[in-house]
Amino acid sequence: MKTDSIFYRIFQTAPGVFFELLGEPAERAQGYVFRSVEVKQLSFRLDGVFLPQPDGPDRTVWFVEVQYQKDPYFYHRFFAEIFLFFEQYPQTEDWKAVVLFSKRSVEPDQTHLFRTLLDSVQVQRIYLEDLQDMPTGSLGVGLLQLINARPEVSEAQARVLVERARSQLQPDADLERIIELIETVMVYKFPTLSREEIEQMFSLSELKQTRVYQEALEEGRQEGRQEGRQEGRRLEALALVLLLLKRKLGSLEAGIEMQVQALSLAQLEDLGEALLDFGDRTDLLDWLRSHALT
Known part of the structure; x- marks a missing residue:
């Protein structure tokens, strides 16, 4: 991550x-x-x-x-x-x-x-x-604790954070923003999990209702039904990376999107980490030249 x-x-x-x-x-x-x-x-x-x-x-x-x-x-x-x-x-x-x-x-x-x-x-x-190990009622500090949490306790900590967010925030943009931050941390802590494993981890209804997760999961399901398990995992990773890229950089040209679609599962996982540092399309093109096309 x-x-x-x-x-x-x-x-x-x-x-x-x-x-x-x-x-x-x-x-x-x-x-x-x-x-x-x-x-x-x-x-x-x-x-x-x-x-x-x-x-x-x-x-x-x-x-x-x-x-x-x-x-x-x-x-x-x-x-x-x-x-x-x-x-x-x-x-x-x-x-x-x-x-x-x-x-x-x-x-x-x-x-x-x-x-x-x-x-x-x-x-x-x-x-x-x-x-x-510092007890806190702060959503912010709890979110930072989640980043460093051991994998075996991450799901439990995410549940506590979501419940805390639901009790402290009104069901508006603030709540959605915090839920999506929790989701982002969990997605990048566990980039190689299968759809079934991710669904189990994101069993909280709040997490499953976030737009990024729902759209990525649905696209992966639609295409993954026709493919084997490994290809299904790649397609889900592709759907999530494309969504994150579009949120970060806006709509992608068809040629760039085709290059991303051709990436392997390992390359998509690498791109998923790298894209958080991208400032514009130039960074994406440079990454594709130096990683995807070599």
Whole structure:
């Protein structure tokens, strides 16, 4: 699963989750917009930035990074991107940085070079492994816990989250948005399950009623009835990937869709992870050239 992309999608869809994670009121997110920001020199890209709204009361820019793989030069890159941002956006009034490490062992061992920054109030490090056993009534924190949950307890945690969402939110767009985020996490945690296994996992009526799941499942059923089990799994994966691509990039040209339809099950699974990072059709075309057509 492309875990960092899932986090960024959550922060973009429900930005209050980020401030809840910091122990701040979720309402603080109302003064911010979450974006990916490119700093042109050296082609740096800050994947997660909470930018103050023009009329917002808080002028602090929040830089966010999710780190699941050990990288000895992570801090070199992260702080270089931040200070290059200041050069290009000199009107910045204040800033803070938050790093979400999956666990303590992922953090670089050598931090001496950045000790002043890391010891300051402007930089906060959060270790997601600490969230797993933390009781919470927050939907946002519960969603982050689901990402790191062990497979054998994921379904139970998803059920609890759906029940919590149903009790806390009205049956409107907010509820549907949270349900679809739960669904997205579960789909990408278990990308190779068969239709029967996915149906069993998504036995909750709320999950089964979400548009993405229903459309993907129905397309897979219609075509899978005529094919064997392996081809049926490929067709279901194809239906889901096409739906996600169309949601991300809009309608696809016939030629591009035909290339996607020709992919194997393994290629579709790889594309399903990669597409969360796509910004436009160019990214999809580059992926097809470098992966699908080789």
